[in-house]
Amino acid sequence: MVKNYKKKQNTGRLQYSQDDMVAAVLDVNEGMSERAASAKHNAPQSTLHHRICGHVQSPGQSGRSTALLQIEEVALAQNLATMGDFGLAFDLSEMRMFVKVHLDTMHRSIPQFADNLPGVDWAHGFMQRHKDLRSTRHCQNINRKRAAVSEVICQKYFDNLQTSIADIEPHLIINYDETNLTDDPKTKLMIFRKGTKHPERIMNTTKSSTSIMFSVTATGMLLDPYVVFKGERLQDSWIMCGPLNTHYNVT
Structure with missing residues (x-):
C-alpha cells in the first residue's frame, strides 16, 4: 500500500530566498567570510557552506534529495x-x-x-x-493500422467520395457506423501529458465484442439497427427484451 506522507505545517520550508543565497555565494567567492555573507543576506550559514562545497543536488528544494539526479x-x-x-x-x-x-x-x-x-x-x-x-x-487501445491514418488519407477519402456520389440521389446515399461493445476492455491508468484530450495507447491485441450498426440516409431517414454477436449460432436469450425493429446476426 502506498504511504501518504503529510508534512507538518511550517516545518521543512525554506526560510530564505534563492536570490539571497546566490548573492551570499557570490560574496563568499569575492572574499567575504561565510559568516559575514550569511548575516548580510539572511541565509543559513550551514546551507551556504554546503552550497559552496557543491553538496546540494537540488538547490531550492527542502527535505531529502531525490534518488535520481x-x-x-x-x-x-x-x-x-x-x-x-x-x-x-x-x-x-x-x-x-x-x-x-x-x-x-x-x-x-x-x-x-x-x-x-x-x-x-x-x-x-x-x-x-x-x-x-x-x-x-x-x-x-487502438491498433497500429488505425493510428497510421493521417490527415492526407482522410482528405483523399472525401475527394473520392465526392466523385463517387456525384450523380446519386440523396435517399440512396447511406451513412453507416459501427460501434463495438467490448466485454473486457481492461483500460489501464497510463501516464500522459497534462491536458491530453484523447489518451490512447497503440496495441495489436483486442478483446471480443458485440457490434451494433446504425445507418441513416442523406435525407435523414434512420434505418433499423443491426446487432452482430460473436458466435456460430444465434441464441434466443441474446435477443430477449431487445429494442423493437432490431435485426440480429452472428459472425
Whole structure:
C-alpha cells in the first residue's frame, strides 16, 4: 500500500530566498567570510557552506534529495510525456522498470531502490513532483493500422467520395457506423501529458465484442439497427427484451 506522507505545517520550508543565497555565494567567492555573507543576506550559514562545497543536488528544494539526479527526473518526465503523445504510454510499473534498466545500463546502484527497482512510493512521489504528467487517465487501445491514418488519407477519402456520389440521389446515399461493445476492455491508468484530450495507447491485441450498426440516409431517414454477436449460432436469450425493429446476426 502506498504511504501518504503529510508534512507538518511550517516545518521543512525554506526560510530564505534563492536570490539571497546566490548573492551570499557570490560574496563568499569575492572574499567575504561565510559568516559575514550569511548575516548580510539572511541565509543559513550551514546551507551556504554546503552550497559552496557543491553538496546540494537540488538547490531550492527542502527535505531529502531525490534518488535520481534532478536532470534525470526532468528528462524522464519529458520522455514519458512524449511517449504518451506517440500513443506508446507507460503505466507506473513500466516506468519503474524503465528506471531500473537505465540504472543497470549505466552501472549505477541506488541504495534507496531494492535491486535498482524504484518502489511504488517513489513512483507516486515522482508524479507529484512533475505536475505536467497524470497517471489517472484511462486510455483507449487502438491498433497500429488505425493510428497510421493521417490527415492526407482522410482528405483523399472525401475527394473520392465526392466523385463517387456525384450523380446519386440523396435517399440512396447511406451513412453507416459501427460501434463495438467490448466485454473486457481492461483500460489501464497510463501516464500522459497534462491536458491530453484523447489518451490512447497503440496495441495489436483486442478483446471480443458485440457490434451494433446504425445507418441513416442523406435525407435523414434512420434505418433499423443491426446487432452482430460473436458466435456460430444465434441464441434466443441474446435477443430477449431487445429494442423493437432490431435485426440480429452472428459472425
